[in-house]
Amino acid sequence: MIKIDNLTYRYQADAPKALDDISLSFKTGDWVSIIGHNGSGKSTLVKLMMGILEGYSGEISVDGEVLTPDNLQRFRERFAIVFQNPDNQFVGATVEDDVAFGLENQGLPREVMLERTEAALEAVNMLAYRRHAPARLSGGQKQRVAIAGALAMEPAVLILDEATSMLDPEGRSDMLAILNDIHKTRTTTLIYITHDLGEIEDSDYAVIMKDGKVISEGTIEHIFSDTDTLIESRLVLPYQMQISRALLDGGYVTHDELVARL
Numbered sequence: 684m685i686k687i688d689n690l691t692y693r694y695q696a697d698a699p700k701a702l703d704d705i706s707l708s709f710k711t712g713d714w715v716s717i718i719g720h721n722g723s724g725k726s727t728l729v730k731l732m733m734g735i736l737e738g739y740s741g742e743i744s745v746d747g748e749v750l751t752p753d754n755l756q757r758f759r760e761r762f763a764i765v766f767q768n769p770d771n772q773f774v775g776a777t778v779e780d781d782v783a784f785g786l787e788n789q790g791l792p793r794e795v796m797l798e799r800t801e802a803a804l805e806a807v808n809m810l811a812y813r814r815h816a817p818a819r820l821s822g823g824q825k826q827r828v829a830i831a832g833a834l835a836m837e838p839a840v841l842i843l844d845e846a847t848s849m850l851d852p853e854g855r856s857d858m859l860a861i862l863n864d865i866h867k868t869r870t871t872t873l874i875y876i877t878h879d880l881g882e883i884e885d886s887d888y889a890v891i892m893k894d895g896k897v898i899s900e901g902t903i904e905h906i907f908s909d910t911d912t913l914i915e916s917r918l919v920l921p922y923q924m925q926i927s928r929a930l931l932d933g934g935y936v937t938h939d940e941l942v943a944r945l
């Protein structure tokens with residue numbers, strides 16, 4: 684379990700709070716989505732969780748171990764992160780070299796490295812591309828390889844920081860399908876950062892952030908039933924929700940009729 688208690692952070696002493704007294708807990712193995720506009724504090728939250736930023740107040744713990752300056756290195760090893768731009772994440776000449784890169788520093792036997800690399804490429808449907816040059820892949824394929832590189836490290840927590848934001852709709856839905864498979868077959872906790880409420884449907888839990896605060900959290904059913912908070916978040920509502928709101932607001936149907944027809 685990841686537990687965050689009363690976390691507050693400012694980038695500079697005189698800057699406004701980037702995070703303002705946040706308390707959250709995520710169950711091991713859950714797929715958690717963190718949603719919010721630009722500047723709402725999503726990336727700051729995960730950077731703190733991973734022990735990348737210092738100088739916060741509050742407490743961060745994973746599986747009961749509290750993050751302190753003494754265990755920083757071990758703490759970081761529990762996490763892997765995939766960012767939005769796949770082009771900035773490659774170091775290997777081939778897909779498999781790239782996926783194996785992170786493992787090389789761990790002093791693992793060659794067979795274990797190979798096994799993990801293959802399993803990770805298989806998990807993202809990219810084993811057939813193992814000998815390809817990463818630079819020649821499509822954006823969606825590059826992101827899948829980046830996820831394989833992270834998975835090969837067998838992190839307890841995989842963070843995807845707007846990892847689909849540069850992909851076309853097809854690339855996004857492929858990516859979500861792959862994450863769904865990973866979620867079903869591995870115990871890795873997934874933390875999925877996005878601006879898009881349309882991408883959170885498969886999550887177990889979601890957190891909506893605004894101005895450094897959590898304004899809503901809970902199951903997807905809870906998030907979507909809390910329409911006032913969704914509107915306050917200024918996020919674009921999924922298309923189906925926009926239609927049902929227009930029908931209800933226009934007085935064309937009652938809530939019960941809408942539910943019955945749907």
Ligand SMILES: Nc1ncnc2c1ncn2[C@@H]1O[C@H](COP(=O)(O)OP(=O)(O)OP(=O)(O)O)[C@@H](O)[C@H]1O
Binds near residue numbers: 695721723
């Ligand atoms: N390196 C930094 N130095 C100073 N302020 C920063 C820095 N990074 C972020 N901030 C500020 O902290 C606040 C939260 O930013 P953060 O990047 O966590 O938001 P976000 O929700 O991840 O945004 P985005 O969706 O644009 O990535 C914002 O006000 C931002 O301007």
